[in-house]
Structures are given as C-alpha cells and as structure tokens.
Amino acid sequence: MKKETIWYLDRRDFLKFAVGAVAGIHCSPMPWWLANDIALWTQNWSWRPSPQKGPVSFINSTCKLCPGACGIKVRLVGNLPVKIEGNPLHPINQGGICPLGAAGLQFLYSPSRIKSPLKRTGERGEGIWQEISWDEAIAELVEKLRDLRTNGNSHTVACIDGQRHGTMSRLWERFLKAYGSPNHIYTPSVEDTYDFTLTLMQGEGNGVGFDLENTRYILSFGCSLIEGWGAPTRMMRAYGAWRGEKLGNRTKIVQVDNRSSITVGKSDEWIPAFPGTEGALALGIAHVIIDEELYDSNFVKNYTYGFDKFKSLVLKEYSPQVVSEKTQVPKDTIIRVAREFATTKPSIALWGRGKGSRPSGFYESMAIHSLNALVGNINRPGGVLIPKGLPLTSWPDVEMDDIGTQGYYMPRVDQSKDLRFPFVAHRLQNMAANIQEETFYPINMLLVYEANPFFSIPDNLSFIQATKKIPFIVSFSSYMDETAMQSDLILPNHTYLERWDDAFTPLGLQYPVLSITRPVIKPIFNTQHTGDIILSVARELGGPVARSLQWHSFKDVLKQNTQGLFHYGKGIVPEAEPKEPWKGLSKESPSLPFASSDEMWNRMVEKGCWYDPAYSFGKWNRIFTTPTKKFEFFVTKLTTLLPKARDEVFLPHYEPITLEGDYPLLLMTYELITLVNDGIGNPPFMTKILDDTLLKKNDVFVEINPKTAKQYGLGEGDYAEIQSIKGKVRVRVHLFEGAMPGIVNIPLGLGHTAYDEYLKGKGVNPNEIISVVKEPVSDLALGWGTGIKLVKV
Structure with a gap:
C-alpha cells in the first residue's frame, strides 16, 4: 500500500458531495462564503478524530442510514x-452517494453515541442513568422476559422495528414467534399502502418495482423523486439519464404536488392540486382516457376484472369539470x-407523498x-413490476411449545391482520390507542429497534x-434519541460502520438485490450487535426459543442466507462497474461462477452485493394472483368482508378527508433530502447547510403564500403561533409563492428534545400538533396534514 497524507472528511469535502448529489442535480449552487464558514467551524469539533499519515485502504459496504441500500466505499487511513x-x-x-450517506462518519463519531449499557435510575426522561455491564x-432483560412467559403473558411483549428490509427483521420475527408474541410492528411507511393496494388489486403485495429508467412519461402524485423517495441515489442517477436524452426522446415528468419543491422545479410540469384530492384527479384523468377510448383495450379485456363497473362509475361521477372543482x-x-x-x-403513475415515510389513502x-x-x-x-423475491436459504420451522403457541396466536395489539382488516400488516398508531384506552390487553414490555417513534410518528x-402505561421499555439505539431517553434499559447497538448487516431489495427497484454491510472499524465504544443480543437472550431463555435460534452469531445468520443464493445458481456478484442493469431486464439471468458457497460469501463481502437484473415479462400468473387471476378494478376480496356494501366500496373512488375541528387553514408537512426525519437525527453537516429561510438559529420557518399571509397580517420573518386540536407551536414566516393559498407548509425533522447541541432545540416538531386521520378501509393513520389556526405573536 502507498503512504500519503489523507485528511478526514471535513466540511469542504462534504460540500463537494452535497453539491454533486444535491446542488449539481438540482442546479442550486452553494454559496462560497458558507463553504469557508463551515470549514472553519468544523475544525473546532473536539469529538472528531484527526488522522495523520498512514496506509490508505478501502472497504466496500452498504449504507444503512435510509432504506435505499446504496453501496458505499469507505476510505481508511491506517x-x-x-x-x-x-x-x-x-x-x-x-458510485453515487447522497448527502446523508456522505455524512455517515458523523454518526460513528457523534457525541450522541451511547457508550455502554445503561439502566434508568431516575424518572423517565430525566436522563439519570447507571452504567452496567x-x-x-442481558440478565435483567432475560429475567423479565422469562417471568412474563412463565406467567402466560408472552403476548404482552411488543417490538417496534424500523428496519423492514433485512435479516434483522426476519430474526426479530422468528424470536418473537418462538417466544410467543404476535406483536412485531413496523414503523409507518407508504409501503403499508403499496402492500395493501397491490394485495387487493393484483393479489401480490410483497414488494413493487417501478421501471423508471425505461419509461418515457412519469405522472408523480406527490413523490419527491429527487429528494429522498425510493433509493435516493438511484433516483438522482435516473433523473440525470432522463435529462441526458435528446430533447425529442426525453422522459417527461409531471409532478402533482401542493408546494413548489425541488422535484417540482426539475419537472417538466407542475400541477398544484389541493391536498387530499389526488385520487379525484387520477379519476378525472381516467375519465378522459376511457371516454376517448385511449386505454389499452387488449390489456383491459384479457387481464383485468371489473372494468365495466369502473367505467360506469368514472364516466358518471368524475368528469373533468367536476374534478376541476374538487382539485x-x-x-x-x-x-x-x-x-x-x-x-x-x-x-407510469406513481404515488406516495414525499419520501414515502407516511401511508397514503387506499382509495x-x-x-x-x-x-x-x-x-x-x-x-x-x-x-409497474413485481420483482422476484430473494432466493435466500429457508430457515427451519420455528419450534413452539404450548406457551409460545397460545401467545403467538393471540390478536395483535395493533389489531392488524384481524377479521376487520386482514390485509393490513402494521398499524402502530392503533397499538398506542389500545394501550391508552385500555381496550385491549396491556403491553408489559416494549422493545424498540432502529426506530424513534417518540419523535417521528404523527401525534407523537x-x-x-400511552407508553407511560408500559412498565418496561428497552431501546437498542446507538444514540440518545427521544425514545432512548424514555426507556428503562438501553442496550446500544453498533453503528452500521461497526457491524455485520444486510439490506434487501429497496422500494421501487425492478430486480432483487442483496447488499452486505460489514464492519469497517472495530466498535469504538462498549456496544453490541443487536442480532447477537437476540441470540444471547434466546440461549438464556432456553427451550424452544433457544432451539429456534441456534446460530452462534449474527454473522453466521447472514452467511447461511447466502447459501440460498449459491444454490439458486444465478445472478451477479460484481467484478466491474455495472452498465445500466435496467437495460438487461429482458435477458436471461447469468450463472454464478463460484465453486462453493464460502467462495461466494467471501466475494460478496469483498464487492458488497449480489443482484439478478433479469425479469420475466409476460408471466401473468405470477403477477396476478387475485381470486379472478387478473388485475381487479373491482376488488373481490373486499366483497367477503363487506357483503352488503354498495359497488362503489369495491372500486377506486374519491372520499374527501375530514379533518378534526373547525380550522380555516391546512398544515402540510414536507420532507427534504438534507433533513432526516425518521429513526435517526440529522447530522451536523446537513443541519449546517439548511437554508436560513428554513432554519435560522433555533427558529423554524413555515412557508405561506403571500396572499394568505396578508390576510393574517403577517410579513417575512414574523413570529406566529400555529394552533391545532392537538396543541400549538411557535414558528417564523417565510413568504413563498410556491405555497398554495390556504396552506401552511412545515418541514419534518426538526424540533428534537434529545441528541446533542447540534440538533437539540432547533425548530419545532410538527408531529406534536398533527391530528391523525384514519383511512376507512385500511384503518391506516394518515398523518400528513391537519387543520390549524395561525396567530401573529
């Protein structure tokens, strides 16, 4: 290896990434004075190490900071x-990377890191902890789990899981099933809506792919295509490809959105529709397509069910004039x-507001x-494609005793998969409501993994x-976030740069990918891999729980998974840079060149992933598995649940959203690629580059149309109070022509009460004043907007 002087990723380097990944794509230049200011500011951080001369090496891994599952290449000095x-x-x-991925080292060295196991000794939220071994x-956790199970209360343990796509999620599910709890609950996401919608209309809801690189017209209903939706770097590269075509062959992007976002600015056309009426707009478009006979008659005739009823409804109720008045x-x-x-x-038509961190309405x-x-x-x-599933090694059936069987087959505390909502898998808000109202059995232990629900969910x-009624809360967070602050026991996980992990095919990708996360540095604090903790706890509990989780380490679990890929015998472990894999979807899957699964595992670890860019077009029996074996405009599965309902209930139609209270304005949240708003906090680098019309010192700005602001006597920079049925927050006003009249836009991701000085106390958290609206068919919580009053202060 050569020796040279290599500096840490300072603010100047980060800005190069930010400019390349955001400003370069969005054509929004970064001021040079900001670069100089930040570079100086960075030098004063005492918590970041400053490497000297040493050998340079690189390790391939996978980013775990968002669901995008991008491959990363980490440079090391020594x-x-x-x-x-x-x-x-x-x-x-x-080879691309987003601003969050580029800032990943700040999570490794963050002053918010939890350095050892902690046991609460003060009141919840006081921050008084005792370091324990x-x-x-593990002994305390095992003792409480064993007591609950022995007393027939295994079902009163719940796990909130913020990592949907990966082996860790499978391991949690397996552990809870063997232990005897049905309550493995994901944090909210638009994936809940995708799964529900595709299950009912196509019969297959386990993942969806959008072949965006090969399309020529994108009608996006609120998706922040180049601001964090799907796999962010994939979308940025796709945008570059769309704009790289000759003018006559360019992909046209039409963005339906209630505010002028960066995605809107880089689209060919912006359609500002009033929030909540997107379904009506889609039906108005369908009216024209059907009325003018522009639809694909062959597809509709041979591969759909219920078209005549859908046609009758749309032509009768959703003329362009009627829809125009609604939207x-x-x-x-x-x-x-x-x-x-x-x-x-x-x-192609896409749906899923913002980054997709909230469900959409079913209809x-x-x-x-x-x-x-x-x-x-x-x-x-x-x-729209349905990617093949990952051909992973099948695990043995879970061994269950009478206690485990009785507990596991109890109703879920979030009431998902019950007789009323059998097609909905996760409803976290319902869990909280049932605990608070004591209408269900109690939850005696809550386990929280890779999630921060005390901050990130609507009406937090x-x-x-509600969680004050839970006697014991365990956080596995690497950071002192809001949920960790309210926990009784913290068992800190390694960061993604210190642990083995994986990521399954991300939302929207056309073909299966298994990405490997590997340690690039030994753990710098006294932390443990949560997967290894689960296996240790299972061993201590003994019996069927231990026999169902017999792996020695989580790394062994990952390695066993790849044996399935080896026996599948197809796909690619990359040796060279892939050349537009989406262009090879119609080709046969290449054969794997490895003599053993060990050889394949070692190569995957070295290169970072396995993927199979082949797709079986035309195999309709795999795509449509509904009772009619067709795409269903008229959803037959719902007829068994609602036998007396009118036909409209089983068809796509528009139902206005009714908000709580009588309020003159609508508060809408929005998401940014430079502002994290889910299970982790925003890193200092990204917080520093937020525009001063969004965050100035500790004040957050809301976007208001000048006409609306004038009605309330508000000007640029004025302070105002937003009042809703749930509470109130203090903000400042930014006059913005890109905001629709009558709507106030506020960013998600600020207002933390935990973490460090670089994030805590900056702005407000709109989740505190959002009133959750339940979607009638799925009962999913739609927490994207709420009625408000605006008062000048």
Missing part, C-alpha cells in the same frame, strides 16, 4: 475511516395530461394505480402518553 464514497460496483447507486443488562386543477390541464399519459409509451392509491392498468403498463417494460405526544 485503521481509521476518514471518508465515505459511493461503491461504483453497486447496481443501485453505481453487558452480563447485567383546483384546470379542466383543460386534466384533459391534456390524460391524453399525454395514454399516448406516450411507456408511461387514492387504487385510483392512481388504475391509471397504470388502463394504459396496460403493468408487467411491461417501463411500467399521544404515543408518549
């Missing part, structure tokens, strides 16, 4: 990571976009996805109030 870049071998991001920590979108725009969408081949999703069926762009190039204060 044994110290100093910079994170994109892995050019990885098919998802092909790992033996003591505030001009009639002529609806007609023109419908014609463009139907005649541009291929075209809204049905209406939008029906557009894909009308133009016949399901299971076809450039359309009600959730916090």
